[in-house]
Amino acid sequence: MAQVVLTLGNDVSTDTIYPGRYMATVLPTETPQYAFADLPINQKLNNHEIEPGSVIVAGENFGCGSSREQAASALKGWELTVVAKSFARIFFQNAINLGLKIIICPSIEAKEGDELQFHPDYLTNLTTQKRFPIIPLPTARQALIDGGGLIAYTRQLLLKERRP
Amino acid sequence: MGSTIVEKILAKAAGRSVVSPGEVVEPRVDLAMSHENSALVINQFQEIFKGTGLEARVWDASKIAIIFDHRVPAESAKTATNQKKVRTFVQEQGIQKFHDIRGDEGGICHQILAESGYVLPGSVVVGTDSHTTTHGALGAFAFGVGATEMASIWALGRVLNVEVPATIKVNIHGNMPWLVSAKDIILALIGKISAQGANFKVLEFHGDGIENLSTSGRLTLCNMAVEAGATSGIVPPDQETLRYLHNEAGVAISDIDLYADDDAQYDQIVDLNISELEPQVAFPHTVDNVRPLQEAVGLPIDQVMIGSCTNGRLEDIEIAAQILRGRSISRNVRMLVFPASFRVYRKALEAGYIKDLIDAGAVVMNPGCGPCLGVHEGVLGDGERGLSTTNRNFKGRMGNPNAEVFLCSPAVAAASALTGKISDPRQIITENSVNNPL
Numbered sequence: 009m010a011q012v013v014l015t016l017g018n019d020v021s022t023d024t025i026y027p028g029r030y031m032a033t034v035l036p037t038e039t040p041q042y043a044f045a046d047l048p049i050n051q052k053l054n055n056h057e058i059e060p061g062s063v064i065v066a067g068e069n070f071g072c073g074s075s076r077e078q079a080a081s082a083l084k085g086w087e088l089t090v091v092a093k094s095f096a097r098i099f100f101q102n103a104i105n106l107g108l109k110i111i112i113c114p115s116i117e118a119k120e121g122d123e124l125q126f127h128p129d130y131l132t133n134l135t136t137q138k139r140f141p142i143i144p145l146p147t148a149r150q151a152l153i154d155g156g157g158l159i160a161y162t163r164q165l166l167l168k169e170r171r172p
Numbered sequence: 173m174g175s176t177i178v179e180k181i182l183a184k185a186a187g188r189s190v191v192s193p194g195e196v197v198e199p200r201v202d203l204a205m206s207h208e209n210s211a212l213v214i215n216q217f218q219e220i221f222k223g224t225g226l227e228a229r230v231w232d233a234s235k236i237a238i239i240f241d242h243r244v245p246a247e248s249a250k251t252a253t254n255q256k257k258v259r260t261f262v263q264e265q266g267i268q269k270f271h272d273i274r275g276d277e278g279g280i281c282h283q284i285l286a287e288s289g290y291v292l293p294g295s296v297v298v299g300t301d302s303h304t305t306t307h308g309a310l311g312a313f314a315f316g317v318g319a320t321e322m323a324s325i326w327a328l329g330r331v332l333n334v335e336v337p338a339t340i341k342v343n344i345h346g347n348m349p350w351l352v353s354a355k356d357i358i359l360a361l362i363g364k365i366s367a368q369g370a371n372f373k374v375l376e377f378h379g380d381g382i383e384n385l386s387t388s389g390r391l392t393l394c395n396m397a398v399e400a401g402a403t404s405g406i407v408p409p410d411q412e413t414l415r416y417l418h419n420e421a422g423v424a425i426s427d428i429d430l431y432a433d434d435d436a437q438y439d440q441i442v443d444l445n446i447s448e449l450e451p452q453v454a455f456p457h458t459v460d461n462v463r464p465l466q467e468a469v470g471l472p473i474d475q476v477m478i479g480s481c482t483n484g485r486l487e488d489i490e491i492a493a494q495i496l497r498g499r500s501i502s503r504n505v506r507m508l509v510f511p512a513s514f515r516v517y518r519k520a521l522e523a524g525y526i527k528d529l530i531d532a533g534a535v536v537m538n539p540g541c542g543p544c545l546g547v548h549e550g551v552l553g554d555g556e557r558g559l560s561t562t563n564r565n566f567k568g569r570m571g572n573p574n575a576e577v578f579l580c581s582p583a584v585a586a587a588s589a590l591t592g593k594i595s596d597p598r599q600i601i602t603e604n605s606v607n608n609p610l
Contacts, residue, residue, distance in 0.1 A: 021564075027568050036213060069371065073566060086600060097401065146335060148333040159324075
């Protein structure tokens with residue numbers, strides 16, 4: 009069970025998730041402080057008022073815009089889950105590469121404070137007692153997740169392909 | 173069944189005879205570009221090698237390009253330190269395609285790649301920048317990736333687990349009206365198909381409107397393909413591509429054999445007639461909030477920016493200079509011009525355009541991304557309205573969530589700087605008056 013702590017509309021850009029003015033900060037250990045820097049939730053995150061595993065619910069095309077990986081690493085740092093109707097391509101790939109939990113749920117309906125429960129192919133909004141189907145991640149991307157993220161997966165391949 | 177251009181490029185790069193949308197391939201990479209965010213790529217790259225006993229060497233230093241452009245010269249100690257870290261890495265790895273902050277070879281990464289001849293038709297280009305789509309203008313399959321993806325590419329020389337994207341065919345027909353440009357075409361297209369209309373797909377451009385477009389315009393077009401969500405934009409390489417590569421990028425290739433098959437399968441076909449196209453403006457705060465210029469005319473503006481990987485080329489500066497020549501910009505606006513590279517800057521200087529601009533009151537800045545991503549060199553104030561030839565107008569994009577950004581062509585930007593209000597350039601110059609100020 010996880011609580012929805014923020015709801016957003018369509019086309020949430022990486023400028024909202026991680027504003028460009030903080031892009032000189034690159035390390036995954038340092039980026040979380042600037043997650044949603046221009047929204048009130050930033051203060052709550054930095055005050056540790058948001059439980060790890062909490063959920064952001066968004067509309068279509070979440071993460072559009074820049075390829076900045078900080079947008080994914082900042083959310084991953086707080087162990088947030090993003091449920092969106094759809095994701096923009098580069099953000100989607102970055103999230104998978106870094107192990108940020110993302111869920112594609114085209115018909116999701118939820119308000120801040122609602123409790124969600126995740127199942128392999130659907131999620132339930134426990135507050136409204138409604139069920140919404142989840143679109144599974146493409147197999148090729150699931151392989152990266154199963155391999156422990158892109159760094160670990162690349163390391164395995166590298167050891168096979170290069171001799172010390 | 174035939175193939176689209178990107179399907180052909182991917183098949184070749186993955187060692188297959190043919191590929192279809194949805195198939196998973198691992199294409200080898202011909203060029204891997206990054207900018208200041210190389211600092212993060214280096215971090216992730218070193219992470220990959222941890223505990224392997226292997227020396228952390230890139231797969232092929234000759235295929236890596238690093239260009240400083242996002243924050244030049246450094247706006248903060250943090251950036252300066254990141255840039256220093258990157259210079260050390262470049263030295264250690266022997267990366268030759270490195271463009272530092274220099275007046276002879278510096279500039280915006282996407283302009284540097286094109287004008288340096290680093291991009292060839294049929295190649296696979298990846299960049300840690302979403303606007304890497306730009307290079308489809310030269311017939312490359314070019315797409316943006318994140319920093320960790322790039323670290324993996326630096327290690328392996330290929331992109332892991334790429335799903336072959338479906339392709340949308342975009343037919344651009346007609347003759348472009350006076351003072352309407354490639355920027356207006358792409359804004360109109362994004363307005364039509366929306367900011368996610370091409371998500372995970374390729375936009376393949378065809379039609380006489382494309383054949384007649386210069387490479388400069390094609391770069392603008394493909395640059396903003398990503399604003400419709402596209403993985404990449406691509407223009408079939410032709411004689412104009414050969415001309416550009418030969419005359420402007422110093423690459424001598426005599427023939428290009430890369431085209432979409434007549435029976436290629438398209439996800440969708442979009443037609444756009446440009447004969448009657450009006451200048452377009454993207455209103456805040458999404459790039460697909462596009463309306464004809466007339467709906468914006470008269471809105472007061474505080475700052476005008478001409479530049480960026482979208483519209484900082486010689487053609488863009490030329491039209492601005494023609495509009496400003498012998499005139500003076502409004503006292504109510506600041507006008508900032510960022511040539512896309514020092515090569516462009518130099519040509520504009522030699523042609524007299526830089527003088528036209530500064531005589532009119534514009535500030536000509538150093539080549540680089542400038543305020544496009546909201547870091548420095550022209551951040552907007554609270555409640556201010558910026559008019560810009562850049563590619564994004566998301567809330568906060570120019571460094572201030574309490575400001576507004578409108579996007580337009582260089583002609584509209586220059587005309588508006590004169591009046592201090594969004595204005596129609598066709599009210600200021602006519603085809604005959606270009607070289608004879610009123």
